[in-house]
Amino acid sequence: MNIAPSVGLKNLESIVNDAGGPVKLLRGSNIGPYTFPVIPPEFTNWRDEVRSWKDSVALLELSYHMTELHLRGPDAVKFLSTLATNKFDSFPVLRGKQLVLAGHDGYMIGDAIVFREEEEFLRIVGAPFANDWVQYNAEISGMNVTAVRDDNFSIRSGTRDVFRIQIQGPNALPLVREVSDGTLPDIKFFNIGEFQIAGHAVRALRHGMAGEPGYEIYGPWDIQHEIRAAFAEVGQKYGMRKIGAMAYSTTAQESGWMPMPLPAIYHSAEMKPYREWLNQYFLESVASLGGSFLSDKIEDYYVDPVEVGYKSLIDFNHDFIGKEALRERVANPKRKKVTLEWNNDDVMACMNSSLIDPDNGGMFMKLPNPMYATFQSDAIMKGDKRVGISQWLAYSANANRVISLSLVDIEHAEPGTEVTVLWGEPNSQRLPVGTHQLREIRAKVAPAPYFEKVIKTGQQ
Known part of the structure; x- marks a missing residue:
């Protein structure tokens, strides 16, 4: 069933087509990284x-x-279980649960936290991607459930x-x-x-x-x-x-949570009705994609729930969207979530070059969050071979270095493995980026979550 787009508003499907495809759309957006509304940059330092x-x-x-979606009605839990990879058959009132959502082909759409406030009232809290998908499906489900948004202050x-x-x-x-x-x-x-x-x-x-x-x-x-x-x-x-x-902006990198992977909604025929429901005011329509990894195929930028650490939250004893595709991903994982420790000398040399020789230096690394886009995707190399993607980076004042949450091919995911991150956006036309040269930054694989395994214990 299709939902007609809001009158007078362009939908995501037409926006993607007008741009010449999803990669061109996202790579052409001048939106920078997510900025947290209302609160000041620093209270002290x-x-x-x-x-x-x-x-x-x-x-x-x-x-x-945080975006909130309020689900109400006798079918609220039953409905949510048709979307979630994890089970909801044991979910009493006054309990929280992580919600993990996948598309039809097993790629990840998003995650959030569900608060069961009452028997027929669920509060879903998190980044907007999960809530957008849940709201759309609630409206077409035919079940006795209503979905009401409580949007964040980025848009209201x-x-x-x-x-x-x-x-x-x-x-x-x-x-x-x-x-x-x-x-x-x-x-x-x-x-x-x-x-x-x-x-x-x-x-x-x-x-x-x-x-x-x-x-x-x-x-x-x-x-x-x-x-x-x-x-x-x-x-x-x-x-x-x-x-x-x-x-x-540095909390997720230490805790090992991948906060905003690119939602897997831009490519498939199954997702077309959803793209037609999303309009120009949703983040999915205006978000940007940055980083050194370049591909014309949008699927190359997606992640799946298994590789980001949610294997234990996949329950095959119930029916949900993406179930059969995830069976294959559980059986044959290709990548693993790790933390990368970026080499301090290389980071400082890159920053120095960006200030002293801005035309020929590396891309400036803003601290504590050097990201330049909504979604980051930097190539990780082992010699001449790409072995992963670095996705969410920041300078950690607890680790005294830049660290990034990354997905690395399993054979290179052992802590201590030395790799190289390509830093920059080759041939970028996005205004926030500026002129620069691609730089190689040495890095070392470390566990995720980094805080619990490294900072807290003092050892890897």
Whole structure:
């Protein structure tokens, strides 16, 4: 079933065709990397803010950049299970679950976190790609389920249903205990608990980031300032730092989560009705693709759930889109998610050349996040052979180096393997990039998640 595009708006299918194909569309976009709305670049300085989730405790602001989709109705869970690779037959109220979504041919569309707030109310939180796909399918499902968007502040302003903050780091537990004045219950991992802060009822999902316990706390939008004030007052005692946009952009690289792979929606006939539903105001229609890996085939830029680490979240005992294709990918994996440690000398030489000789130097590496596009795809080489793609990079103030989440051919994925990353965008016409020469950056394979396996233990 097709859904007619919004009146007067171009749909993604026509936008792709007008551009001459998906790669030309994405490679021609001048949109830069995602910028986090509302919060300032730094509250103090981004280096100490990054170190706080390792050494003390961090308050990360999620209220403004996360997209929410609210599923309601008696068929909400049943419907979601037709899309999700993971099972939903055991999903009680006040429990969280990671949602993993694949296309018909097993490539990944996106992921998000599902909060089961009530028996017939699911809150899906994350980057927009998963929520867009779920909303489209809810509208054509014929099931007793409704989907209502609560968009992020990148495209709107005003109020939202809930505020959302994350408290993370070795001092997270004692801080939340004190702020809650003893009302914090013992919340098991990925369960949701209810307690009081500043006289207001809030909920929290218990999870972790970068190998430390944490809480994702949320509640009614109009109480957020009182909640933040309570944390600001008590947090001084625990060395709490508020995390600005610059530091926030480095969280995923340490934790091993691949936050925004290119959604696998641009290529297949099965996805055409969805492309006709998406219009020019969706991120999928305006996003950019950057990096040194060049291919005319959009499928070469996709990832699959197995290689990004979600094999354990694929349950073949239920029917879902992409099921049979994923059987083959589970049986015959080609790549593995790793962290790459970029060579400090090569990084500094590239930065120096970009400043001293901008016409002939390497592409400037902005810190802490050197990305120039919504989706990054840099070629990883072993000698003359391409052996992987580097996708999500940042300078980590905890590792004192640039690191990147990457997909590497399995035979080269052993920690300690030496490779080379090609840094730059050959023949790029995108305005954010500027004139530069392609540079080779030496790198070494390390585990993912990097924080838990390397930073926290001090060894690989």
